[in-house]
Amino acid sequence: MIRGVAQFAIEAESIARRYGRRWALADVSFRLAPGRVMMVAGRNGSGKSTLLRVLATAIRPDRGEARVAGFDVVHEREDVRRMSALLSHYSYLYDALTAKENLDVLRNSGQTPALLERVGLAQRAGDPVNTFSAGMRKRLSFARVLLQQPRIVFFDEPYGQLDPEGFALVDQVIGELKESGATVLVATHQVEHVTGYADCSITLEAGRVIATAGALE
Amino acid sequence: MSTTKSLFVRRYVPGLVLLAIGAYFGFVVALAEFNNINLGFGLATGLQAAIAAIAAVAGTISFLIVDDVETSAKGPNILLVAGIICFLIGSYIGLFVAPPEQHMGEVQRIMYVHVPTAWNALLAMTVAFASAVVFLFKSDWKWDAVMEGSIEVGVVFAFLLCAQGSIWAKPTWNVWWDWDPRLTTTAVLLFAFLGILALRRFVEDPVKRGIWSSVATIIAYVDVPIVYFSVKWWNSLHQTQSSPGTVSKQFYLPLRANAIGILFLMTAFIMLRARISALRLKQELAPPPLVEAQLGEVV
């Protein structure tokens, strides 16, 4: 098997993760072929965010194993991180820095102006993030994800806090990622909207997969 | 059945052998010399004492290593009883049989407790350091439990040391604290490890708690010799006040008896405390509840 060009983009086997006494993920298993767009649906507290965070290696699973692009999420985290990006609830931004600086401190690639243009923040490039609305922070977080040029992308509630223009932006970005062959996971409440373009979906409840639809593998 | 039981017993054999060697060189040879019989293989007394000490410590620590903190408390309880007996014997001799020291008088008797407590406090901290290192490498929860146990025991011993030091200092120098480098280092150590216990209290996630307190323990332990030297230099310009550290030969027996007694007690306490930790951890790390539900059913 060639690493990075694995048979499955994501393999999860009985992942479990606890917070204190509560098991946010109790037993999640699935396999996803590369290049698919998969929706992760479920009520609040069903474990969607936790699942994405485990796969993105932000947190470790307490039980079970998972592989992203063929790399183990516990033992080969650096490799997983290089191949993937996470759009989280947390914006990962520095409030005291400007939009431009927030991108430049990650990677001084010269692409910053273009990226800010793409997400509609070109006008506010030089303003500190603590003057941004929630929607604008979301857009900047998008730019942050695109900057990493990931092969596997985890979107946790990408439509949250965005206006209709923002919705269109998200759809465009996901569309472009799909075109480029990236694998995309979208955890969302906007089930009807995402079903429109997703290839497949899983539904979580109380940390377990209770339904799947479409072609995961 | 007999094989598992003999396996169980065999794990303790190395420790028991080491203890036997320690007892031989520590007590049998010393007593024989007293009666002018030479059983010491012609070795110098200093070397014999060193062998005795190393063997006794290694033997007792090996019990900690083979212990899996899950089995019944029979092992540590035996150590506890043995420790109490040794300590009572040593204290009796020290308090009533041994003659008072020339210069310091009766107050000096506190040394029979103070010196062994000092050795064992340092030993407890070393066990904590070793457990921390092992835990970081092996992520075996047993070592987190042993580390927590040894830090607590070490804190208690350090506190006792400071108390004993004060009790000795007041009648001797008419001050409660005499800034003796060893005692001052112990006080700093006491605060450092109390801080680590506080850290453990405030971190809820067991994995983070284990890793962070291991890191803190390693950092604190590495600091101990540095603190000692810095306090020693800092204090050296002032009048060096002697502390109850030096002992002359006749007083070896009660000292060693107490040392062994406290060693057993320390190890027993660590093992018992580690069991409590392990039980608490077990409860914290319980697996996800089994739920019988059909696919699609709301759980």
Next chain:
Amino acid sequence: MIAALRKELLLQWRTRAQFMAVFVFGASALLLFSFAVGPNAEILRQFSAGFMWLGLLLSSTLTLAESFHAEMENRALEGLLLLPVNPRTIYYGKAIANWLQLVLLGFALVPVMVILYDAGTTKLPQLALVIMLGTAGLSAPGTLYAAMTSQVRSRQTLLPLLLFPLIVPALLASVKLTSLIILGDPMGQLSAWMKLLTAFDAIYWSLCGLLFDRVVEE
């Protein structure tokens, strides 16, 4: 690593009002010490080194805690680790940035010490060196502990609780060295204490860097 340091300096520059506040805190501490001791010029001068370093130590808890505040607001630290960025570069970037801020603080408190305690000296290069070495000793373990405690409740009490016993050697050495510089060094103890302080710094800058990635992993 330079990038990490640049980011830290940029963040510090943006929040530079903080530095003023910490300096005022330190200076008030020095003032309070003199009130505690009384207006005896001789005594004040004799203990000036101790007061200055205590003031610096107390202020350092504010600086160190603050250094992770920006990382915790929006979980920016997690964002960095996921890039991926080697945790060690994050540690050294922060530790160096904290060190620079503490050095500046130390330099700023010297005139306060000189004025309040009549503790002047002409040996400024040596004093500067001591301040740099002493604050380095505070910064290395302080940054590590700040990383831990910033994620925990009761973080304000936990950081000093963990840090203060640990840096006793650095404190003793720094106070002693500063004292020798101000009051004179008849027995030539300077180099011995310098060696101690340098050894402390070397040990902790390497040890804490080694342990940092275990501390921030989730």
